[in-house]
Amino acid sequence: METNERKQYFSAELLSWYRKHRRDLPWRRSRDPYHIWISEVMLQQTRVETVIPYFHRFTERFPTMEALANAPEEDVLKLWEGLGYYSRARNLQGAVREVQERYAGVVPDTLEEISTLKGVGPYTAGAVLSIAYNKPEPAVDGNVMRVLSRYFLIEDDIMKAGTRVKMEKLAKELIPEGAAGDFNQGLMELGAMVCTPRSPHCLTCPVMEHCSAREAGMEEQLPVKKKAKPPRPEYRLAALIEGEGPNAGKVLIRQRPQEGLLARMWELPHTEAPFAYPQEGAVPDTVSVLTEHLAEETIGVSVRSWFAHAEHTFSHIHWDMQVIACRLEPSVLPLGAGLLLPSHYQWVDRDSMGQYAFPNVFLKLLNRYFAQQPVS
Numbered sequence: 001m002e003t004n005e006r007k008q009y010f011s012a013e014l015l016s017w018y019r020k021h022r023r024d025l026p027w028r029r030s031r032d033p034y035h036i037w038i039s040e041v042m043l044q045q046t047r048v049e050t051v052i053p054y055f056h057r058f059t060e061r062f063p064t065m066e067a068l069a070n071a072p073e074e075d076v077l078k079l080w081e082g083l084g085y086y087s088r089a090r091n092l093q094g095a096v097r098e099v100q101e102r103y104a105g106v107v108p109d110t111l112e113e114i115s116t117l118k119g120v121g122p123y124t125a126g127a128v129l130s131i132a133y134n135k136p137e138p139a140v141d142g143n144v145m146r147v148l149s150r151y152f153l154i155e156d157d158i159m160k161a162g163t164r165v166k167m168e169k170l171a172k173e174l175i176p177e178g179a180a181g182d183f184n185q186g187l188m189e190l191g192a193m194v195c196t197p198r199s200p201h202c203l204t205c206p207v208m209e210h211c212s213a214r215e216a217g218m219e220e221q222l223p224v225k226k227k228a229k230p231p232r233p234e235y236r237l238a239a240l241i242e243g244e245g246p247n248a249g250k251v252l253i254r255q256r257p258q259e260g261l262l263a264r265m266w267e268l269p270h271t272e273a274p275f276a277y278p279q280e281g282a283v284p285d286t287v288s289v290l291t292e293h294l295a296e297e298t299i300g301v302s303v304r305s306w307f308a309h310a311e312h313t314f315s316h317i318h319w320d321m322q323v324i325a326c327r328l329e330p331s332v333l334p335l336g337a338g339l340l341l342p343s344h345y346q347w348v349d350r351d352s353m354g355q356y357a358f359p360n361v362f363l364k365l366l367n368r369y370f371a372q373q374p375v376s
Contacts, residue, residue, distance in 0.1 A: 009210055010207050011176050011183065012176070014183065014190060014207060018182055018185060023189065023193075025052070026056060028185070033107035036128055038055065040123075040124050040127045042055060042083060042088075054079070054080070065096045066100065066105060068096045069093070069100045073090065073093065074355075074357055076090075077089055077264075078354070080357070081363060091118045092119060095117040111125055111126075111135075114129060122140070123141050126138050126139035129180075130175075130183075131185060137172070137180065138172045139171075139184045139188070142158075142191070143190075144171060144191060147195045148167055149223035149224070150211060150212070150213035150218075150219050153216060153222070156224065157225065158223045158225050171184075200220075202214055231315065231316055232316060234317050235276045235277070236271065236272055236273055236319050236322075237271060237322055237324060238270035238324070238365075239269045239294060239301060239323075239326045240308075240365070241326045243328065243347055250348060251347070253266045253345070253366075254268075254297075254342075254345045255344040265358060268323065268366075269294055269345075270321065271289060273286050273290075274286055276320055280309050280322075281306055282306055283305065283306050284306075298342060299341075300328070300331065300332040302329040304324075304326055305324070307369070308323040308365060310323060310365055312359070319361070
């Protein structure tokens with residue numbers, strides 16, 4: 001089959017298949033560019049099943065761009081809690097504020113304008129323009145690159161920028177006239193449901209008949225993807241500081257810096273440790289690293305016992321964390337120090353946790369702690 005015929009066959013069969021078999025997802029029930037934008041940002045690096053309840057809660061709390069633009073950042077992060085990659089939420093809110101200010105609250109419908117918004121890259125721009133406005137713009141993500149790599153037998157490394165550009169050009173050529181939104185969603189759907197990373201379901205694929213990778217017996221070898229550098233291991237000690245007296249039943253938390261990783265979110269105080277401590281159930285020999293770190297912040301503590309082991313992986317760092325239960329002891333600090341908590345520290349209890357946005361690793365630790373405490 002000639003290349004043009006192969007392309008026409010692919011586009012027609014995929015579009016027909018999608019319109020017949022597409023999943024009923026909440027963001028597909030609307031052409032509202034704001035809702036489509038939210039869904040596409042949430043879906044990046046997150047499974048559909050995970051996103052659905054977040055999407056419902058988010059759009060109920062912020063039904064309009066004006067509502068999101070005017071919301072405190074803490075409220076936005078709290079609703080995003082557990083989805084990870086919190087910069088996505090901050091960028092989304094920042095971009096919505098730009099739309100309110102520059103475009104009178106209307107999401108731009110041109111590639112040139114929408115691409116200037118904070119956090120909006122080629123994929124998000126293409127998805128919103130094609131799905132909301134039916135503009136013939138490609139939306140190329142990992143699912144799409146996998147499908148195109150296999151069907152057209154493209155053996156270029158998909159981690160390279162040049163390959164993505166090549167894929168975007170090809171995807172744009174494939175978009176049928178007047179059906180950009182459905183076609184792009186069909187490509188994503190095929191990659192998510194049929195042309196999966198491992199053990200692709202070729203016998204149920206609507207374009208199986210002319211798939212070049214299947215003809216060559218290479219469907220399991222494609223796409224070519226150079227392995228990313230593994231995240232750097234980082235060993236950390238964290239303090240679960242329990243309150244006494246008027247603060248009984250509470251835990252001391254602190255807010256992260258204004259910029260950088262997990263900016264402005266709340267956490268258990270922690271610091272980097274010199275090496276891993278494999279034994280669980282005992283206080284590490286290196287615990288003085290933690291108490292000295294807290295003392296520098298005028299938080300004096302006495303160590304009580306080992307509480308938990310926790311791990312969390314970011315794109316570039318893997319935290320391996322030992323959590324130590326402590327008591328606040330201002331008396332261990334120099335005279336006069338530690339009488340008042342620094343402004344970025346707060347006491348939190350079971351009921352007030354909802355006021356603060358926590359990274360998932362700390363949310364789980366706090367929930368575990370409060371679940372063990374008697375209900376007053």
